[in-house]
Amino acid sequence: MRRALLCLSLSALFVMGIAAPALACGGLVNPNGTVSLLRTSTFVGYFDGVEHYVTSFEFAGGGEKFGSIVPLPGVPTDVKRAGDWTLQRLAEEVAPPVFEAALADGDERAAASGVEVILETKIDALDITIVKGGGDSVGRWAKEEGFALTPDAPEILDFYARRSPYFMAASFDVGRAEDLEQSIGDGTPIHLTIPTDRPWVPLRILSLGRKPQATVSADVFLLTDRAPTLLPAPKPKDTPRGMVLERSEEAPSLLLTDLRGDKGMDWIPPADAWFTYLRIDKRAGKLVHDLAVSVNGGEPNWRDAGYVLPPVDEAPSDESLLGTLFIVAAGTAAVGLLIRRKVRSVAR
Amino acid sequence: MKRVWLPLACLVAFGACGSAGASTDERTITIEIEHSAFIPTDVYVRSGERVRFVVVNNDPIDHEFIVGDEHIQLIHEEGTERHHGARDGEISVPAGATRATSYTFEEAGRLLYGCHLPLHYDYGMRGDITIR
Numbered sequence: 208m209r210r211a212l213l214c215l216s217l218s219a220l221f222v223m224g225i226a227a228p229a230l231a232c233g234g235l236v237n238p239n240g241t242v243s244l245l246r247t248s249t250f251v252g253y254f255d256g257v258e259h260y261v262t263s264f265e266f267a268g269g270g271e272k273f274g275s276i277v278p279l280p281g282v283p284t285d286v287k288r289a290g291d292w293t294l295q296r297l298a299e300e301v302a303p304p305v306f307e308a309a310l311a312d313g314d315e316r317a318a319a320s321g322v323e324v325i326l327e328t329k330i331d332a333l334d335i336t337i338v339k340g341g342g343d344s345v346g347r348w349a350k351e352e353g354f355a356l357t358p359d360a361p362e363i364l365d366f367y368a369r370r371s372p373y374f375m376a377a378s379f380d381v382g383r384a385e386d387l388e389q390s391i392g393d394g395t396p397i398h399l400t401i402p403t404d405r406p407w408v409p410l411r412i413l414s415l416g417r418k419p420q421a422t423v424s425a426d427v428f429l430l431t432d433r434a435p436t437l438l439p440a441p442k443p444k445d446t447p448r449g450m451v452l453e454r455s456e457e458a459p460s461l462l463l464t465d466l467r468g469d470k471g472m473d474w475i476p477p478a479d480a481w482f483t484y485l486r487i488d489k490r491a492g493k494l495v496h497d498l499a500v501s502v503n504g505g506e507p508n509w510r511d512a513g514y515v516l517p518p519v520d521e522a523p524s525d526e527s528l529l530g531t532l533f534i535v536a537a538g539t540a541a542v543g544l545l546i547r548r549k550v551r552s553v554a555r
Numbered sequence: 556m557k558r559v560w561l562p563l564a565c566l567v568a569f570g571a572c573g574s575a576g577a578s579t580d581e582r583t584i585t586i587e588i589e590h591s592a593f594i595p596t597d598v599y600v601r602s603g604e605r606v607r608f609v610v611v612n613n614d615p616i617d618h619e620f621i622v623g624d625e626h627i628q629l630i631h632e633e634g635t636e637r638h639h640g641a642r643d644g645e646i647s648v649p650a651g652a653t654r655a656t657s658y659t660f661e662e663a664g665r666l667l668y669g670c671h672l673p674l675h676y677d678y679g680m681r682g683d684i685t686i687r
Contacts, residue, residue: 343651346615350650358591358670358678361614365590418677 278409279373279399283337286328289398293469296462322348325373331395332384336376342368349376357416366411369516375399398471407511408498410450410487419492429483430458431502432476438499438507438514441485450498451486458482581607581657586620586668586682588612588648591675593620593668596682604686605659608668612648618670619647622658622684631671644668660686 322340329335336352338345342365346356354376367374377397389395413423429435434455441452458480467475485498496514499507509515584606587594591614600606610620621631622644639645644658660666663686670680 343613343615347650350615350617356616358616358672358675358680361616362590364615416674 277375277377278367278371278412279337279375282325282339282373282402283375283399284402285398285400286326286330286335286337287398287471288330289396289469289471293396293466293472296465296469329380329383330397332380332387332389333395333397334378334380335397338374338376339372340368340374341372342366345374352376352378354378359415363412363415366513366516367409370510370513405508405511406500406502407507408500410497411494411513413487414491414494417491419490421491423487423489423491423494425487427483427485427487427498429481429485429500430475431481431483431500432479433502433504434481435483436501436505436507437483437485438501438509438512439496448488450489452483453486454482454484456482581605583607583609583655585609585611588614588618588670588680590614591616591618591670591678591680593670593680593682598668598682598684600660600684600686602660602663602686605657607655607657608644608646609653609655610646610648611653612651615650617647617649617672618675618680619645619672620654620656620668621645621671622656622666622668624666628667628669628671628676628681631669632676634671660684663687 321344322338325337325339327334327336338348340348342361345368346361346364349356408427410425413425417423437452439450442449444451444453459482460478462482463475463477463480466472467477487494496512499509499511501507582604584598584600586598586608588611608620608622610618612618619639621628621639623631637647639647640654640656644656646654646656648654666684666686668682668684669676
């Protein structure tokens with residue numbers, strides 16, 4: 208049987224601010240107006256119609272609630288702790304550079320905002336909530352939950368909600384972090400299993416909370432069973448800025464062996480995978496698209512890249528919910544991708 | 556930021572919304588907020604006129620509406636006042652809410668309106684008021 212795999216990782220998916228001087232990932236809006244950008248790494252894989260999404264949230268200290276929100280392509284059926292060094296190993300592959308819990312039934316506490324809580328779980332000091340809703344309702348829910356949204360959040364939430372109604376909110380419980388003796392910078396890796404058939408990577412979300420002229424830097428690693436077609440098409444190797452295709456080759460066997468050796472990563476194939484590395488250095492104001500990936504020989508969908516949005520009154524269906532993060536081509540696809548956002552701090 | 560062309564701005568400012576004032580001396584101008592942007596971004600009023608601004612926040616996040624010159628805007632940008640409503644031309648508008656504030660434009664000239672929650676003004680949440 209042909210193995211299909213999609214692995215994707217990205218960092219700092221969705222900034223949601225916080226009312227405290229600490230945040231898990233993305234951007235943090237402090238009371239004095241500064242923005243602290245921390246790193247979150249994610250790894251998502253697709254195998255036999257199931258996407259494995261692995262991300263890491265970095266503890267940033269602080270005395271109050273803080274966290275982030277990540278748009279998801281579908282409803283997770285499992286959320287658990289993931290391996291600890293997969294992302295690091297992938298990053299080391301291209302340059303001298305995560306993740307358990309039982310699912311819990313969602314409750315009704317989000318009813319006021321119109322958001323449906325799909326599931327809630329705790330992983331170490333992280334409180335994970337998967338919600339379903341429109342951009343406005345997810346924003347209201349997040350606000351009710353204590354997240355402080357940056358001013359660009361309403362537009363970006365709408366941008367993603369028109370393609371997928373699923374979002375993951377992750378917030379650190381500072382008390383539990385202290386009980387676990389977590390230090391600033393400690394990452395908590397999580398692994399989401401998401402059945403889906405179309406992979407795509409959210410890039411625009413990396414610009415959240417940043418000034419238009421600020422640079423978004425990210426590393427994207429993609430692992431598929433064949434060379435993928437990407438939209439937008441990346442620039443050639445060594446181009447200084449933009450989304451640059453630095454490597455596109457048969458995945459080294461040592462890399463696959465190392466990745467498979469991490470906790471919970473045995474779904475990665477032992478051989479016959481294609482490795483792609485994209486380096487992104489782009490102004491936030493120009494990063495208005497996502498990355499559509501086709502692994503079945505066809506052309507990527509413009510809607511999946513965010514260039515074309517569904518009509519406002521066309522709510523995403525459960526079948527098309529693959530919105531925000533990635534799209535995996537049906538059945539045969541095998542994509543592995545990881546984005547590692549570089550640590551940055553921007554003071555305004 | 557979305558901009559409303561002069562004719563529409565004038566329409567808004569000079570009578571299209573003139574019936575909802577709190578008193579017979581006030582004219583009402585409605586300001587919508589969508590995706591952290593004021594609509595319209597240009598408003599025209601007459602000197603000596605008292606205007607009631609009805610601010611409709613369609614966003615899931617809080618905003619505020621502050622009328623004043625650049626100095627006032629700077630004070631608010633650097634200030635720490637969390638809620639507004641006690642002074643004319645200054646109002647906090649919670650997510651999804653509609654609030655109103657009135658302001659008397661004494662002299663011809665130019666004023667601004669803006670939101671000074673962290674990062675909002677830099678993001679472009681501002682508009683111009685031309686007083687004729």
